[in-house]
Amino acid sequence: MHINILRSQTNTHQAYTLPEGESTLLSALVHIKATTDATLTFTVGCRASVCGTCSVRVNGREELACAYKVKDGDMVEPLHYHPVLRDLKVDKNKAKETLLNSTAWLQSFTQAALTTKDEKHTETQTDCILCDSCYSACPVYAVNPDFLGPFALTRAYRYSTDKREGDTKAIIDNIQNNGVWDCTLCGECTAVCPKGIDPKMDITMLRGMSIQEGYTDPTFATQSFGTPDFGFDPNAGF
Amino acid sequence: MIDVLIIGAGGAGLTAALSAQTAGASVLVVGKAYPTNSQTSMAQGGMNAALGNVGEDSVNAHIEDTIKSAHGLCDDGMIQKMCTDAPKTIAWLESIGVPFSRLDGGLTSDNLLQSNELSAGLTPNIKTIAQRQMGGASAKRACYAQDYTGLKILHTLYDTCLKNNIDFLDEQYLLNLVVENGTIKGATFLDIRTGEVKHINAKSVIIATGGYGAIYHGYTTNAYGSSGDGVAAVLRAGGAVSDMEFVQFHPTALKGSSILISESARGEGGYLVNTKGERFVDELKPRDVVARAIFDQFQNGQEVFLDVRHLGEEKLMKLLPQEVELCKLHEHVDPATELIPIKPVAHYSMGGIDVDSSLEVTGIKGCFAVGECSNAKVHGANRLGGNSLLEITSFGKIAGEHATQYAQSVPNHDENKYQLLQDKRYIEHLYAKEHSINFYEKKEELGKLFYDKVGIVRDNVQLCEAMETLNTIGASHQHMGISDKSPTNNTNLVDFLEFSNILQLAPTIISAAITRDESRGAHFKVGFESLDDEKFKMHILSRLDTDS
Numbered sequence: 001m002h003i004n005i006l007r008s009q010t011n012t013h014q015a016y017t018l019p020e021g022e023s024t025l026l027s028a029l030v031h032i033k034a035t036t037d038a039t040l041t042f043t044v045g046c047r048a049s050v051c052g053t054c055s056v057r058v059n060g061r062e063e064l065a066c067a068y069k070v071k072d073g074d075m076v077e078p079l080h081y082h083p084v085l086r087d088l089k090v091d092k093n094k095a096k097e098t099l100l101n102s103t104a105w106l107q108s109f110t111q112a113a114l115t116t117k118d119e120k121h122t123e124t125q126t127d128c129i130l131c132d133s134c135y136s137a138c139p140v141y142a143v144n145p146d147f148l149g150p151f152a153l154t155r156a157y158r159y160s161t162d163k164r165e166g167d168t169k170a171i172i173d174n175i176q177n178n179g180v181w182d183c184t185l186c187g188e189c190t191a192v193c194p195k196g197i198d199p200k201m202d203i204t205m206l207r208g209m210s211i212q213e214g215y216t217d218p219t220f221a222t223q224s225f226g227t228p229d230f231g232f233d234p235n236a237g238f
Numbered sequence: 239m240i241d242v243l244i245i246g247a248g249g250a251g252l253t254a255a256l257s258a259q260t261a262g263a264s265v266l267v268v269g270k271a272y273p274t275n276s277q278t279s280m281a282q283g284g285m286n287a288a289l290g291n292v293g294e295d296s297v298n299a300h301i302e303d304t305i306k307s308a309h310g311l312c313d314d315g316m317i318q319k320m321c322t323d324a325p326k327t328i329a330w331l332e333s334i335g336v337p338f339s340r341l342d343g344g345l346t347s348d349n350l351l352q353s354n355e356l357s358a359g360l361t362p363n364i365k366t367i368a369q370r371q372m373g374g375a376s377a378k379r380a381c382y383a384q385d386y387t388g389l390k391i392l393h394t395l396y397d398t399c400l401k402n403n404i405d406f407l408d409e410q411y412l413l414n415l416v417v418e419n420g421t422i423k424g425a426t427f428l429d430i431r432t433g434e435v436k437h438i439n440a441k442s443v444i445i446a447t448g449g450y451g452a453i454y455h456g457y458t459t460n461a462y463g464s465s466g467d468g469v470a471a472v473l474r475a476g477g478a479v480s481d482m483e484f485v486q487f488h489p490t491a492l493k494g495s496s497i498l499i500s501e502s503a504r505g506e507g508g509y510l511v512n513t514k515g516e517r518f519v520d521e522l523k524p525r526d527v528v529a530r531a532i533f534d535q536f537q538n539g540q541e542v543f544l545d546v547r548h549l550g551e552e553k554l555m556k557l558l559p560q561e562v563e564l565c566k567l568h569e570h571v572d573p574a575t576e577l578i579p580i581k582p583v584a585h586y587s588m589g590g591i592d593v594d595s596s597l598e599v600t601g602i603k604g605c606f607a608v609g610e611c612s613n614a615k616v617h618g619a620n621r622l623g624g625n626s627l628l629e630i631t632s633f634g635k636i637a638g639e640h641a642t643q644y645a646q647s648v649p650n651h652d653e654n655k656y657q658l659l660q661d662k663r664y665i666e667h668l669y670a671k672e673h674s675i676n677f678y679e680k681k682e683e684l685g686k687l688f689y690d691k692v693g694i695v696r697d698n699v700q701l702c703e704a705m706e707t708l709n710t711i712g713a714s715h716q717h718m719g720i721s722d723k724s725p726t727n728n729t730n731l732v733d734f735l736e737f738s739n740i741l742q743l744a745p746t747i748i749s750a751a752i753t754r755d756e757s758r759g760a761h762f763k764v765g766f767e768s769l770d771d772e773k774f775k776m777h778i779l780s781r782l783d784t785d786s
Binding site: 158 | 272277279280337365393408462463495564678
């Protein structure tokens with residue numbers, strides 16, 4: 001079995017031979033490094049899909065290396081929109097800044113006795129392992145590198161909807177610029193999340209909360225009204 | 239100059255950072271990866287605190303259970319402190335937004351807090367936190383967040399650190415502690431990205447670098463990076479390590495991949511069965527007992543399986559969603575309808591850096607250690623499930639406070655260049671050196687050697703054989719080196735440094751295991767099957783000069 005890995009020094013795909021048999025991509029990478037090519041560079045962690053360290057792209061799709069079973073001919077490449085440090089190892093610092101910029105934390109603790117229903121409400125969102133798969137899959141970064149992006153917005157939603165949050169508005173205020181309205185709702189993030197999180201839905205919810213806080217869709221104002229999509233022209237008669 | 243330098247960015251390091259900052263210190267957290275990559279994310283089952291939310295419980299019962307499981311090798315005062323602090327620690331985690339699993343029904347007049355609890359700073363909302371049974375516990379005491387407890391605590395701590403503008407420096411590999419006249423002066427690091435060897439000057443250091451389970455490479459639930467970096471650095475700096483022979487084997491790791499299946503699977507009612515379909519042990523006994531019972535089955539030619547089929551798919555998805563996924567992915571088994579093949583593997587290092595009751599490292603003034611890397615003598619010979627998340631969050635706070643106090647009591651000091659120069663020279667030497675032995679092969683060999691001969695059931699003949707083999711591997715270390723000569727992002731170099739740490743710690747485990755001619759908790763020795771308090775109710779300390 002062969003897999004092809006994009007090497008940063010040559011910017012070409014290098015073919016590696018693997019022993020036959022089932023193997024995760026992470027085990028395959030470790031095997032190559034230990035036996036064939038010690039210069040192959042990637043990051044490893046828990047092997048159990050929970051530390052978020054080993055995400056890469058396989059055949060163009062984001063995968064956790066530890067949860068992906070290799071197939072003959074696989075093309076393995078580093079995450080998109082992250083500066084490549086070497087081979088599959090990328091710099092995640094800029095992506096992590098989105099957490100800081102979106103102030104995705106509990107702003108002001110207020111006492112609230114949560115129930116199982118409340119737990120369910122943010123259970124999936126808090127499964128996030130910060131693997132950056134969604135960030136890599138998000139097409140908005142091609143045009144706006146400062147977009148807060150899926151994982152930060154999911155986290156912002158997780159706190160803003162927590163009953164213990166006493167200052168939801170503070171979070172909502174901080175996700176307006178380069179935030180919820182910049183998303184195209186294409187759903188690429190949702191498609192690649194290894195934990196089944198749906199950032200697209202979370203962003204939609206945040207838009208609703210933003211409107212409740214008095215914000216409007218800034219792109220809405222610039223759209224042409226009266227198209228068949230809208231059914232009526234709010235400016236009619238003026 | 240930084241007041242408190244924190245090495246390691248898992249749950250212990252992040253808690254210590256928040257605590258030190260609150261106490262007024264300037265803080266820097268450095269780690270070899272990113273904070274949320276750490277081993278804390280892998281803790282699944284829960285975190286103990288006697289809240290009594292599900293049936294009767296008391297802090298005293300928590301203390302008693304912990305002392306009992308430690309088999310005499312503990313500091314009762316430290317355990318008392320940890321268990322007494324537990325409800326407050328849960329209340330703190332609740333206040334920063336940890337999404338704990340909840341009870342139906344919410345607050346009732348039955349479970350409302352007493353006024354004395356309220357005055358102790360507890361808040362009523364902790365009374366809706368669900369609690370589950372773990373092995374060796376006399377009550378349902380473990381607070382949890384499905385089976386992602388560690389992940390969700392870790393990420394909430396990280397979010398809180400960002401909120402508080404804690405400074406992080408990622409991808410820094412600890413080389414050595416800088417110690418002058420037995421006093422800490424900072425530490426040296428390899429910047430993994432740039433390849434630069436640097437010194438970070440600090441008045442006080444907190445080591446929170448995790449355990450040494452990676453010695454059992456291939457036979458451990460731990461992440462690849464659990465190579466005891468901080469523990470080995472303390473040894474090299476003249477500090478002491480203790481109780482290194484006490485390595486906990488988790489009864490239920492997946493047979494093929496050594497991936498952890500949480501104790502909560504048994505806590506929630508899962509059975510252990512052998513090939514004949516018979517149950518053979520009370521599944522809720524402490525981990526050492528259950529692991530040995532499984533080992534006995536293996537000796538008798540039986541395979542062992544975890545059986546959770548009777549819990550039903552709905553309950554499994556609610557309580558153990560992560561486990562269900564991992565079983566399907568790594569073993570091709572659906573736990574709702576099939577048996578899960580398991581084996582016990584190395585899981586937790588009870589031993590580690592020897593610390594006193596303020597968590598200061600024995601032999602290095604101003605240097606503190608907390609979490610799995612440390613031996614604060616709360617787990618003794620066998621850790622209870624649910625006590626490690628408690629330790630990192632309750633003692634993380636204490637470490638931060640003591641390190642701050644210390645930092646505020648000492649003046650600034652000049653940068654000590656000696657260690658930096660030595661470490662630069664060593665790294666240059668590694669780049670220049672030719673090698674003939676592949677250390678990755680030796681790492682595999684060592685992992686298997688430890689699992690086979692320094693494992694669940696030990697005997698002196700095998701331990702001595704293991705020591706001999708280890709000595710041979712150790713002697714060949716000089717013929718090992720790096721093949722990758724890239725100055726930047728050299729993970730081959732990091733792997734080699736990790737393996738070197740493992741090699742440094744390995745003899746301390748075997749020699750202590752040989753010395754301890756008795757059976758106590760996780761250390762079980764054939765020919766000495768009972769406890770011998772007269773000779774061995776003591777901690778075996780190792781320092782580099784006595785071990786090499």
